[in-house]
Amino acid sequence: MRGYPAYLIGRLGQFLLVVFIGINIAFVVTHATPIDPVEQTIAAATQFGATSPEAIAMMRQSLKELYGLEGSLWEQYATFWRRVSVGDFGPSLSAFPAPVSTLILRALPWTVGLLTVSTLLTWVIGNLLGGLAGYYLRSRTLRFAGILAMALHPIPYYIIAFVLLIVFGYLWPVLPITGGHTMNMQRGFNLAFIGNLAIHSILPITSLVLAGLGGWFMGMRALVSNVVTEDYVVYAELGGVRPQRILGSYVMRNALVPQVTGLAMSLGAIFTGAIITEQVFGYPGIGTLLVSAVHVGDYSLVLGIATVSIVAVSFAVLLIDLLYPLLDPRVKAR
């Protein structure tokens, strides 16, 4: 365990570097675009009537200040970092004067909740079924599950979302098809509200789980059918080790190691994968927010969402990397 603190510090440094470079790229890209948000706002403000040049100059000055666009590029850069470091991305253009950070913070829990639950659910169900299917190759039920997973796998997730929408919203309307919760419902930490949230999340989560299951299932089944031929598994069977122990500690544990890397990848995709799902089910998350921001050209909101995504993706990967040595002792030996 002596090497772990060193590993931790090294990995943490790497995380900070990735975030720094990523945000810099976002800064450069937004400042290299020909769209000038200040001029756009002024154009929008003045298109309905004549405004005096002095008033326009004053408006331009205060807008530049607001967006952190004063002075040379270096001064802007410094201002940008000063603001980002305290989580301030300036005001939103489309929902002026609400700050970008407020909008993001309002949408973030929806997306993170939806995708964490569905990603973990997909991973657990897919790996469990895939592992069992790889171990009990003769089981009829598991073979059927394999065929089902393989049939679902190539269907795009938004098609599954639409099919669920039609089935449970129109043909057999038992589930709510839009929104994160019932409109105008009193929010609070009580059973009624949480139940309402859960019911609203069933369709989006089911669509994501069904779409993602096949990949994990097939990957794990292939991994397990490889691991069962390893010497240590055969030996444990010869040694009369309990079958549950063989399946858990010998087969699954060894097969799961690469799957955890895969989990990191898909947790990283949380911020891009759900955009269409959120749109289809009218879910008030980051995806919906991003799409509407792009539509109305809300430049600071897009930059804010990009920054949050960069931090979140890097953090997810960092977290998995830190957990990895606990799962596979060989990683620690580096």
Add this chain to the structure above:
Amino acid sequence: MTAPALSVTGLRAYYRTSHFGVEREVKAVDDIDFQVGVNEIYGIAGESSCGKSTLIKTIAAAIRPPLKVLAGSVVFNFGGRAVDVYRAGEREIDGIRWRHLSYIMQGSMNVLNPVRRVRNSFVDFAFRHIGRSTAEFTRVVVDHLKRLHLEPEVLDAYPHQLSGGMRQRVAIALATVCRPEFIIADEPTTALDVIVQKGVLAMIRDVQREIGSSLIFVTHDLAVHANLCHRLGIMYAGRLVEEGPTSEVFRQPLHPYTQHLVSSLPRIGDAEPKKGLEGAPPSLADPPSGCRFHPRCPVAMDVCRGNVPPMVTVAPGRRVACFVAAPESRP
């Protein structure tokens, strides 16, 4: 004479596969008879793909499809209690494993689970037999390790932290911790260099002597057999062709195949170039008729092509399956 620790009678095990309607049958173990005495080390020698490992799997009741046992019996005798491996129930076999019958496997460098500490492997394999409290179990294991000159610290290591030779010794300690009456060792020294090999062989011999168990030792390395085994059986193409006390088999091999094997060994002061045997071992999916060695045999006769030579006793303790070496067995 007391009952042998293991009697194998008329054992026949084939691999049967059927791919897209094409049936294939690999006769990996064909009509094998032999016995292993109590406290005896019995060596099985033969070249690669002659069916050694299949024979071991069959004896150890570790067969999986497509391998299938067609005939014969494998009967162990654990201190007066006879167990017929292919008639006993699943539960009985399960109770025997590791307590009475254990294995040192081919490629046993990789028999330890890479993500579990060595201690947990001992718990998984042996705790149900040794039982009692955890502290007492640990004491038994540590005592056993010490007897084998292994540091108790290896228990807290992961397999990848041990060297190859060390892993092999841990595997042997694991196989012998329950003091089984019967041990099957399948090429345990094959991947090791000669220095480590020597240590491992000494360890196997010591532990066998100390526990007083019977041992089957399989390897293609005749030098190892000469060093370790009391009796030696030679396999060729899925059949046992010769058997006898190790020293006699080396001094006076009877079967032409054994003669070639023994003459291929380098001797001190022997400057004569070694000659390879013509041809290759036959495919077990389509073995030659009669004696399976006849296409490569320099002294083959007509009778060898059409008839399978039976295994006959030619002298006390010496058996051979060859019409040339045992003329009285000719039809």
